[in-house]
Amino acid sequence: MATFGLIEYENASAEVRAVYDDIMTTRKTDWINNFWKAIAHDPATLKRTWEDKKQIMAPGALDPLTKELIYVAVSVSNQCDYCIASHTASARKKGMSNDMFKELMAVVGMANETNRLVAGYQVEIDERFKKSV
Amino acid sequence: MATFGLIEYENASAEVRAVYDDIMTTRKTDWINNFWKAIAHDPATLKRTWEDKKQIMAPGALDPLTKELIYVAVSVSNQCDYCIASHTASARKKGMSNDMFKELMAVVGMANETNRLVAGYQVEIDERFKKSV
Amino acid sequence: MATFGLIEYENASAEVRAVYDDIMTTRKTDWINNFWKAIAHDPATLKRTWEDKKQIMAPGALDPLTKELIYVAVSVSNQCDYCIASHTASARKKGMSNDMFKELMAVVGMANETNRLVAGYQVEIDERFKKSV
Amino acid sequence: MATFGLIEYENASAEVRAVYDDIMTTRKTDWINNFWKAIAHDPATLKRTWEDKKQIMAPGALDPLTKELIYVAVSVSNQCDYCIASHTASARKKGMSNDMFKELMAVVGMANETNRLVAGYQVEIDERFKKSV
Amino acid sequence: MATFGLIEYENASAEVRAVYDDIMTTRKTDWINNFWKAIAHDPATLKRTWEDKKQIMAPGALDPLTKELIYVAVSVSNQCDYCIASHTASARKKGMSNDMFKELMAVVGMANETNRLVAGYQVEIDERFKKSV
Amino acid sequence: MATFGLIEYENASAEVRAVYDDIMTTRKTDWINNFWKAIAHDPATLKRTWEDKKQIMAPGALDPLTKELIYVAVSVSNQCDYCIASHTASARKKGMSNDMFKELMAVVGMANETNRLVAGYQVEIDERFKKSV
Numbered sequence: 001m002a003t004f005g006l007i008e009y010e011n012a013s014a015e016v017r018a019v020y021d022d023i024m025t026t027r028k029t030d031w032i033n034n035f036w037k038a039i040a041h042d043p044a045t046l047k048r049t050w051e052d053k054k055q056i057m058a059p060g061a062l063d064p065l066t067k068e069l070i071y072v073a074v075s076v077s078n079q080c081d082y083c084i085a086s087h088t089a090s091a092r093k094k095g096m097s098n099d100m101f102k103e104l105m106a107v108v109g110m111a112n113e114t115n116r117l118v119a120g121y122q123v124e125i126d127e128r129f130k131k132s133v
Numbered sequence: 134m135a136t137f138g139l140i141e142y143e144n145a146s147a148e149v150r151a152v153y154d155d156i157m158t159t160r161k162t163d164w165i166n167n168f169w170k171a172i173a174h175d176p177a178t179l180k181r182t183w184e185d186k187k188q189i190m191a192p193g194a195l196d197p198l199t200k201e202l203i204y205v206a207v208s209v210s211n212q213c214d215y216c217i218a219s220h221t222a223s224a225r226k227k228g229m230s231n232d233m234f235k236e237l238m239a240v241v242g243m244a245n246e247t248n249r250l251v252a253g254y255q256v257e258i259d260e261r262f263k264k265s266v
Numbered sequence: 267m268a269t270f271g272l273i274e275y276e277n278a279s280a281e282v283r284a285v286y287d288d289i290m291t292t293r294k295t296d297w298i299n300n301f302w303k304a305i306a307h308d309p310a311t312l313k314r315t316w317e318d319k320k321q322i323m324a325p326g327a328l329d330p331l332t333k334e335l336i337y338v339a340v341s342v343s344n345q346c347d348y349c350i351a352s353h354t355a356s357a358r359k360k361g362m363s364n365d366m367f368k369e370l371m372a373v374v375g376m377a378n379e380t381n382r383l384v385a386g387y388q389v390e391i392d393e394r395f396k397k398s399v
Numbered sequence: 400m401a402t403f404g405l406i407e408y409e410n411a412s413a414e415v416r417a418v419y420d421d422i423m424t425t426r427k428t429d430w431i432n433n434f435w436k437a438i439a440h441d442p443a444t445l446k447r448t449w450e451d452k453k454q455i456m457a458p459g460a461l462d463p464l465t466k467e468l469i470y471v472a473v474s475v476s477n478q479c480d481y482c483i484a485s486h487t488a489s490a491r492k493k494g495m496s497n498d499m500f501k502e503l504m505a506v507v508g509m510a511n512e513t514n515r516l517v518a519g520y521q522v523e524i525d526e527r528f529k530k531s532v
Numbered sequence: 533m534a535t536f537g538l539i540e541y542e543n544a545s546a547e548v549r550a551v552y553d554d555i556m557t558t559r560k561t562d563w564i565n566n567f568w569k570a571i572a573h574d575p576a577t578l579k580r581t582w583e584d585k586k587q588i589m590a591p592g593a594l595d596p597l598t599k600e601l602i603y604v605a606v607s608v609s610n611q612c613d614y615c616i617a618s619h620t621a622s623a624r625k626k627g628m629s630n631d632m633f634k635e636l637m638a639v640v641g642m643a644n645e646t647n648r649l650v651a652g653y654q655v656e657i658d659e660r661f662k663k664s665v
Numbered sequence: 666m667a668t669f670g671l672i673e674y675e676n677a678s679a680e681v682r683a684v685y686d687d688i689m690t691t692r693k694t695d696w697i698n699n700f701w702k703a704i705a706h707d708p709a710t711l712k713r714t715w716e717d718k719k720q721i722m723a724p725g726a727l728d729p730l731t732k733e734l735i736y737v738a739v740s741v742s743n744q745c746d747y748c749i750a751s752h753t754a755s756a757r758k759k760g761m762s763n764d765m766f767k768e769l770m771a772v773v774g775m776a777n778e779t780n781r782l783v784a785g786y787q788v789e790i791d792e793r794f795k796k797s798v
Contacts, residue, residue, distance in 0.1 A: 061232035
């Protein structure tokens with residue numbers, strides 16, 4: 001159970017409700033997932049985290065689906081079960097097909113493997129990879 | 134320095150050369166980076182790793198650039214300096230712009246942050262995230 | 267369920283009981299948490315781990331609460347659910363307020379984020395950070 | 400070398416200079432470390448990261464030194480060399496003594512050890528640790 | 533619940549059944565564990581992963597039990613609960629005694645501890661460790 | 666450079682020298698590697714770490730070489746460059762052949778890969794893996 005429990009909309013302060021409202025409007029949904037309800041006990045963190053996320057996950061040079069795939073990739077590497085479940089759901093909502101998910105998993109698995117081969121074989125960075133852009 | 138040193142093409146066995154040739158042909162380049170030269174001391178691992186990578190990184194439901202972005206994301210989460218340098222270079226070659234890189238970093242940073250907020254606040258998975266597809 | 271199950275006080279050997287007794291005396295409690303009961307199957311590890319912990323977590327240049335906060339920070343970074351739950355409880359017992367917990371989480375999240383920005387942007391250590399004390 | 404190189408004050412845009420100025424004013428220093436100069440290529444990330452950090456690391460229920468110790472603890476767990484070097488320096492500036500550093504390291508090491516004993520022995524969370532506050 | 537659910541033998545395609553059959557034959561068992569049934573939704577990954585595993589875990593310079601111990605060690609470091617449970621079971625089947633398990637855990641815990649002491653104290657690699665073989 | 670620099674034998678206190686002497690005697694060598702010289706600034710940690718290591722790495726149900734292989738496996742998973750270099754050297758000294766090293770790397774890579782496939786596919790632990798011994 002979440003450390004402080006979950007703050008439901010009806011019990012939330014005006015400050016917290018404002019964030020919940022913005023989450024639901026931005027995501028075009030009438031639902032708030034547990035993550036936000038758990039951190040709402042710290043309204044400053046709730047607001048900062050949401051605003052950062054809204055800015056970072058917005059369409060830009062990368063489209064929102066690609067950003068969700070990256071989010072899933074990191075969450076899988078870190079073995080964060082909640083984050084895997086929630087961002088897999090988000091990615092689907094943004095258009096991730098089953099085949100995309102499967103290829104995502106294959107890449108994440110492979111990267112985790114070769115990251116360790118590199119470390120174990122103590123591979124040095126090639127000169128041509130060292131240049132700044 | 135790499136554990137066993139690096140095997141250059143001119144010193145490679147026929148078995149290793151065959152893999153090097155396939156890498157260069159597939160990547161349309163005349164150059165082999167240190168990773169392959171370091172693991173070439175184990176031809177079975179060289180061959181298996183290359184064949185897996187060729188299969189996994191090929192165009193599919195996800196395009197090759199998206200796959201490279203995911204590779205970079207994992208390597209950054211794992212703090213693998215070699216992999217960050219080499220896959221950032223690969224991603225550029227496949228079309229990653231500076232803006233794409235910057236957004237990639239922002240997402241990776243954010244995911245690593247919220248992964249820990251989730252853990253620390255002991256957030257439980259929402260019922261609607263638990264259903265299989 | 268724990269790999270070997272849990273060893274309760276009444277079923278414990280004299281060697282294990284001696285450690286359990288010392289844990290309860292040191293912590294001024296009549297209760298042993300699962301961690302110790304699970305590793306008690308290896309009395310050498312039980313004894314070594316407890317003695318190390320008693321030495322390391324004792325008041326020193328850092329007070330016991332600060333040490334617990336650090337323990338929680340590491341456990342959150344490593345996504346160890348048991349450790350988060352148990353050390354959050356210990357920290358509370360030693361005086362962690364709700365506000366302290368919230369700030370702790372914010373710092374842990376931020377550190378995990380910037381650790382990856384540093385890696386991804388391949389930031390080199392500033393000369394003035396390289397000097398030994 | 401940093402992915403895009405470092406942006407020095409004299410070459411920075413007004414937007415970036417404003418952040419640099421705020422960093423130097425807040426920290427009462429005339430110096431900017433490489434981290435900020437490396438991410439300054441993405442002014443949005445520079446600004447967001449700095450503002451988050453200023454908010455999070457400010458004195459609160461936890462004092463600034465304790466927050467730096469936590470930052471070091473996370474950076475050590477994640478093996479981020481840059482972050483270890485820079486936050487160890489920051490912690491010293493805020494009053495960390497050598498003895499405090501040594502105890503910090505001992506706790507971080509121990510937490511990383513017991514996090515794995517817990518995982519390996521598959522220890523279940525005690526009922527009394529499951530309650531929310 | 534697994535992302536796509538589990539594919540049981542009776543519902544599997546010929547391609548998937550061929551892998552299941554090979555797993556059961558190789559392992560001299562009539563049972564398939566959940567991992568394979570979960571990734572069977574991606575037959576290419578199922579086949580590749582199984583063939584890699586069969587090659588890598590086969591007797592060689594290291595015996596199969598030692599390889600399982602290493603697998604458990606990595607899984608514990610990464611806090612992968614499923615992998616810890618399944619590979620602990622495999623290791624037992626291949627001859628791991630209780631005492632071997634306990635020593636394995638002690639080494640894994642210690643390595644995780646000293647890995648962080650090294651990072652935190654910023655220890656440089658000794659010249660004599662830098663030579664390639 | 667190490668945080669506090671390195672303490673050479675000739676500058677060491679009697680307390681530190683006693684540990685250095687025991688390390689050299691136990692390892693049948695006249696040489697101390699940087700790790701010990703770096704943590705010697707904290708004699709309590711030096712002594713505790715050495716005594717734990719001597720106890721844990723001693724021959725038991727697992728032989729010393731197997732224990733070193735496990736140490737390398739963990740260090741590679743954690744991307745600890747110093748630890749990889751030093752424990753690879755130790756393992757060689759205890760009899761690790763090149764072929765053993767190569768197989769070790771293959772297993773470590775594979776385990777890191779499948780750990781993430783398990784997480785990403787959200788695989789649940791099989792009932793028969795849940796039983797305690």
